[in-house]
Every structure is written in structure tokens, then in C-alpha cells.
Amino acid sequence: MTTLTPDLSALATEPERPGLLDVLEAEAVHIIREVVGELERPVMLFSGGKDSVVMLHLAAKALWPAPVPFPVLHVDTGHNFPEVLEFRDEAVGRYGVDLHVASVQDYLDDGRLSERPDGTRNPLQTLPLLDAIAEHRFDAVFGGGRRDEDKARAKERIVSLRNAFGHWDPKNQRPELWHLYNTRRRPGEHVRVFPLSNWTELDVWRYIAREDIALPSLYYAHEREVVERDGMLLSPGDWARPREDEHPTVRTVRYRTVGDMSCTGAVPSSARDVEAVIAEVAASTITERGATRADDRLSEAAMEDRKKEGYF
């Protein structure tokens, strides 16, 4: 009888090819260069968090020895860790890029937004972001989102269209073919661009190690006063006051993501340098958002709902 049992020994050996990080870097650089080549007014979201730092490093590499030809934008929740904001300002100076800040606090102060009952401000970032895009007439917004972060992000294109309201329609996405990106859009529309789409958390860390990229100190193990809430270690501050039954304790922790202090948790860790972090991430059995982001636990489709409204 005929069978098509595969024979591994018959497969030819290939000459050496670029390794994984080289390929991911080349793809990200290619995406950044396409946007610079085809669009008038790009902007890069930059919070000082590790993914945005890697993205800015890639932009600098893509254009070297010319400067990065676009500004960066931080949508500031007002709940940011002071050391991350310091790092943000220092990095912006180092790369020689202009920084725009869209402040959620301003919107709360003048009543355009109001606090949520749960105190988290991440969902409140959408309106200031869309206003900043409209005000500066940005036509492309680079984001550090990765497809491995969330089920809804897994469906995201590398170059993703947003309508005049900033909305994402997951059922009506443009097909994305080969490495040919369609960056065209109608007036009022813009594209979100995700150069790190195909990177995983481990890839990001390995790249940080390979390129010797500086990060805010709280990505590495340090002593911090935390309270345990819903299985997460939160940093008590003005925005996450310990409740009656919570007792702050000093623990050795690090952050896997840095976001809104009120809903970004630390993890117990003794990893004080990048190699130790890589070993920890490689051995981790909890995804980075699941461990640390209360806002993604809100519902099974939390991220999808926020993305549709224009969140990044």
C-alpha cells in the first residue's frame, strides 16, 4: 500500500541562517522604515516601559546615523511610578526625540473624564490618546503591543487601520500579505503600527540583554512595601490605599510590566540583572498580563472591548 510516511533523514541540511533575534529585529526595522517612507506624521507611543524602550531602540537603529524623525507620545495616567517617569525623560533626551504628554489627570480635572469606581485609569487613556492624534494630525501611531499578550491582540495586524473615531473593527480588517504593508488611509483615519507583533516576552528580554538596553530600575529585583490584593502585590500609594484588612509588608519584588500603579502588580523575585530575569521568564508559568494586570481580568473579552474603542 502507498503511504506518505515522512522521512526526516531525507531533509537537506540548510546553510546557517540569521537567528531568531536577528530575524525579529530585521522585521521590526523593516516595518519602521516602511512607515517612515510612506507616512507624513508618525508618532511612537513611549511610556518608559520595556516594550516601548525596545521599540525606540529599534527606531534609532532603523534610521542610524540619522536621528529618529518623529516625536514620541506618552499617555500619562497620573498613576505612573516616579522612577519610570524619570527614566522616560532621560531616555527621550538620550535618543534626541521630542516628547508629547497627553495627561489623563488634565481630563479628570476639567471633567472631560471621571474616575472609575474601581480606581483603575488604564481604560481612561483612550480619549486623551485620540485627542492627541487629532490635535497633532498624526497619521501613524507606533505601539509596542505584541500578539502573544492577549487573545484579541493575536488577531491584530502589523499595520492596523483605525477609523476617524479611533475604532478597531476586528471583523473587518485588511488582509496583510507577504511583507507588503498597506499604510494608506482616508482623511481622518490613521494606522496603528506594531513592530513587535511577533515578539514574545522572552524575545524582548533576550534582545534587551543582547543589545544592552537600559530599563527603569523596577524591572529588576528591589525591596518595596507592597500589599497583597487579589493575589497581586500592589504598591501602596496615593492611588492604591491599603484597605482595612490589608497590611503592607516589605518584599523583594520586580515588575514584569509597568503601567497604572493602581492595577499593576509586582511579582516576588530575586532577579537583580537581565540574565536572572531571562532565567525567571523562561521558567515562568504565568503570563505577564495574567500575573500583573488587574484590568485584563475584568472580563474574558476585556482587551477586545477596549481595543474596539480605540485603546492601543
Added chain:
Amino acid sequence: MGTSTLTPGREAAPTLLRLATAGSVDDGKSTLIGRLLHDTKSVLADQLAAVEDASRRRGWTGELADLALLTDGLRAEREQGITIDVAYRYFATAERSYVLADTPGHVEYTRNMVTGASTADVVVVLVDARHGVLEQTRRHLALAALLRVPHVIVALNKIDLVEDPRQVYADVSSQLLPVAEALSVPVPAVVPLSALHGDNVVRTSAATPWYQGPSLLELLESLPPGRDLPRDRFRMPVQLVIRPQQGARDAAHVDYRGYAGLITSGAVAVGDEVVVAASGRTTTVAGIDLGAETVSRAESGLSVTLRLADEVDVSRGDLLGSGVVPTPVQTTSAVLAWLSPAPLREGARVLVKHGTRTVHALVTAIHERLDIARLTQVPTTSADLNDLVRVDLQFAEPLPVESYSSSRDGGAFIVLDPQDATTLAAGMVEVPGRE
């Protein structure tokens, strides 16, 4: 800045393999992907807990959890129990990292398979052991052949549900021979497996003692990523001309002039002669930069900046190559996979993006629709959503296209709507310059 003698392959491993899946909901595709993720330890505790929880709420009573829920990410899909768009998943072994494009298998979602297969090194086509090779299987194999995916594997799923698995395996194998012959492609390898139980997905299973071959993952681990051009045919579409002048981050670079792009095939080394496709002008490579690092040689797949020995007229949209470079042409015949709900008519004015150049184009003729499942051609003068049609195009400016059969990168283009900016079609060049 040290000069290294190699490409910056600072890591020998792992490599990246891009894979796409094709098959229908009922073939158990999402379950197979869930199984690949689960058994390679790529599903983390919190994801699995969420899936177990969701499985229970949906009345799942089987072992483990409904692994399909790992990949069916969007609310509408979970409600309908189908996959409505391409989703990308990641899993890794010590050898390799995988980017997996999960493409829906219904007829109306052909556009998604074209999307997933366009960048794939390998397509895994699912076949339900209870049904054997169906018209849909032939369509998936034909699309993979049309898109020139270097490797195709048939995953014969639900092998645990048939009476005589060995006979079914033999029957499916023999059904594939004429299909492959008609498509002029190598006969795909067939792996009998059970996504539900995990047999032969990551590890070979005692449940199929009659099968002596590798598991699906063992096969994926050993595939060479595809190459489509001889190594000497260097190609790099120019994305940007980098001339910092007074803006240079370092005063040493005020006179810097470099041509930035992704090497789509072949390799380039300092001292190589390169040709500008548009003008035929030749010059030599004076230097290769990867960011601030200088290298002596760079391979296909890397983004580089080339410094050239002479001041040549090169700008974004040009193609640099070595050896025989394609002559720019103003007409070509091509196959279009029509991806828009609005039909295509002869005389349509469109935009074509090829490499880094976008030009206006005219669809001068639509010849026939390809029925790829039956391998027949039907004369037509229009194309509807998901149709594959052979057309003639006229470009407003010459493009250095190559036939898709000789180069995936040199022969691929996308068709855009000049009015509403949507992506209308995937295009594959057949014969450049045909009137």
C-alpha cells in the same frame, strides 16, 4: 565599531519558522493548535486556568479542557464556536520559535488562508480521518501550491475515531498522489494524529504502532525554512535613503549616504557589484551597516543599510540586486486572489504595491477564473470575493517584477483601491512584460 566577519548571527539557534494551518472548524484545527501550544509548554498556568474555567461554563466534560478556546479569541467566535479571522500564536522549543497563523477554513474565508500562507514556510492542512480528502482539502493544497509555500504537511486528524486507521492512512496517502501531480508539487508528508488526545502531535504515540514516522512537531523541527532563489541572486528593495547631513547624531556622519532595506534574497558582501534595476547602473558595495555596527556580509532576511562606492541615483522604490536583475516592465500577466466584496471589472483603475514602490495600474483584461479545487479554468470578465483570476495589468510606471514562480518576493504584489485605500487583492506575477 568592530567589524565582524560574519553576519551578526550571535546566536546559532533558535531559528524562526512561520507556519500556517488550513482546515475547517470541524477538522479540529483549533484543538490541534491548542494541543501544540499545550504540549510544548507554551500555555501558561493562568491561560490554562481561564480556558478550563470557560470550558466548564460551556459544559465541556472531556479530559483537560477545550483547548480550542486558547485560540478562538474574539467574543463573536466564542459565541458562534467558529474562527473568523487570522490569529497569530507563538510557541517555542529549544531548537526553534514558531509563528503560527491560524487561518479559518471555510470557503468564504479563502482570503484568510491567502494571508496566512503568503508568509508561511510551511502549511499544515488538516484532514478529518473520517472523511478523507475532500474538495476543501484540494482547495487548501492548491492555494498552498499557488502561493508557493515551500513545505506542506497533511495532518490526518481524529485517527482515533476510525475503525481501520492503517487503511485510512493508506487511502488518504494514495488520494493525495494525483492531487500533488496535478498541482506539480511534491507529495505532502502525512502525519496521523489525534489533536484531542495528543497522539503524534508533539510526541509519537503508542496508539498508532503501525506508524513509524515522526510526530508533527518532530517534522516541523527538521524542516529547512524555504528559500526561493539561488543564493547568488541578491535582491534588496530600497526603503529609505539615509542622509542625515547636519542632523547626524554624530558629526562624523554629516556626509553619510546609505540605502536602507530588507534583503529579500541572496546575500551581499563588501566589494560586491550591485545593479540598480531601474537604470541598469552598476556600482560596488563600499560598506554594510546594521545600525551603528559595520559588517562585511549580510544574508537574506536582514535589514541593512548599504553604502555604495559611487554616487548613483537611487531612491525609495528602487531595487538593488546582483547578477541578472529584472528589467522594469509596464505590463504583466498575473493571478489575483480577489479579497474585496466589491467585484473587479475589466478597466478598473487600481494601485499596485510591489517591493517598496506603489504605482497606478489598469486591469486591462480579465481572462479566466481558476477553479483550483477542480483545476479547471472558466472564461470570465469579472471577479468576486475569493475568486482567483488571471489578468493583464498595465502599470503607470515600470516595475521590476519577476515571476512569482521564481521568487515569492520578486513576484508578489498587493492591489489597493485608490479611492478608499482598502486592500483589494493579492497578486502573483506570471509572465512579466506580456502584452
